[in-house]
Amino acid sequence: MSILQDIKDTFRQPNNTLKQLILINVIVFVVLIVLRLLLTFTAGPGAYNLIMSFIELHSSPMVFITRPWTIITYFFTHQGFLHIIFNMLNLYWFGQLIREYLGDKKLLSLYVLGGIAGGLLYLLTYNFIPYFEDRAANSVMIGASASVLAIVVAAATLLPNYTFNLLLIGPVRIKYIALFLVLLSMSGAVGDNAGGNIAHLGGALIGWLFIKQLQRGNDMGRPLHAIFNFFGGLFSRKPKLKVTHRTSAYSTRTNGSATTTVGKPSQKEIDLILDKISSSGYESLSKEEKQKLFQASQKE
Structure with a gap:
């Protein structure tokens, strides 16, 4: 069976959100590697940078207004191998828990809402906090870390005492793993990757809020479900009555x-x-x- 057929089968299967999210990230990653190689040797690096400018999230409000879709595309985009490997492993491990106990729709909602929240917090801090004033004009962000941390924190909020067996460490409750990742992001909020770490915190906040609201009977992802169902209905065949x-x-x-x-x-x-x-x-x-x-x- 060809790779293309495997990809088609992944997207045709129902209740397969986790694999689909991972596959989308991997496909975008591979396509960007190929484009970067081809364009650098033909049109020059400027052509590749132009394409990236329509995918990555820019901190400038004026740029963002002209490219509002980047609040979504940025959290499906990676450029470094370690970056995508770390994110996809965490997405798989913690996404399995959310998928098993809450279902695929909740997993998708957490991924999207976490990414949007991280992007918005990044834009707000870089434009309204004086410390970031010098960086706001030229800062861009990519990566699914905010979305993934939303899922990590959500899983830890829902199942705080669930344990993972970590290499060289042994069994660790996931609430401590989530706490470590949040503290790591807080410590990096004033470093070289300040924008990315701030976005992580926005995703983490959404993950915690999502589960707390769900326990109160409120589904924060309901508006997203309506949007997904609307666009899904446009492209799906209507079955016979x-x-x-x-x-x-x-x-x-x-x-x-x-x-x-x-x-x-x-x-x-x-x-x-x-x-x-x-x-x-x-x-x-x-x-x-x-x-x-x-x-x-x-x-x-």
Whole structure:
């Protein structure tokens, strides 16, 4: 099977957001490597820099107004191998947790909202804080770090006691991993990559807010879902009219006997389950609670 067919299959498969996000980042990275090589040897480095100016996020408000789409394109763009490897590994590890417990739509919402929040905080600080005044005219930013840190912090907020086995260190709770990454970004907010680290903090804030609001029954990603559904409907084929009836059921146990309850778990039930995960970890859930959480994520 060809690479092109593998790519097509990845985007055709439903509930495959995590692989799709990683693949988009990798494709953009590879395309930019090829373009940089070709343009440098033919038209010169200026041609490549011109293309990048329409992808990277510029700190100047006047430039940003003429290229507003860069608030999105910048967090799908990388140029260094270590940069993209570090981001994609964290996206995969922590994205798996968000995808498993909250579903693909929540994962996509966190990625996009984290990137937008990071970009906006970058623009605001570079234009309204005097310390950055000298840098604002020529600063640009790329990278998915703000989006990824939003997912990292969200996972740590939802499952603080979940552990990863780190090489040479052993088991570490993810709340400490997230805290380390946030402190690292704070320490770098006055360094050479100040803009990038400030964007990381914007993503981290969104990750924390997203889960806290979700636990209160508010989905910050709902407006994004409406936008995605609208544009998705424009490019999808409309199926033939077909009337079907399907009943969803999950089992519960009362007084030692099994009964069947029909319907989707209520938001109140999901909120209670999320609160239990936050306080005691996913392992503390009963089989029925895990099934309800799984059903809610599949039907979002």
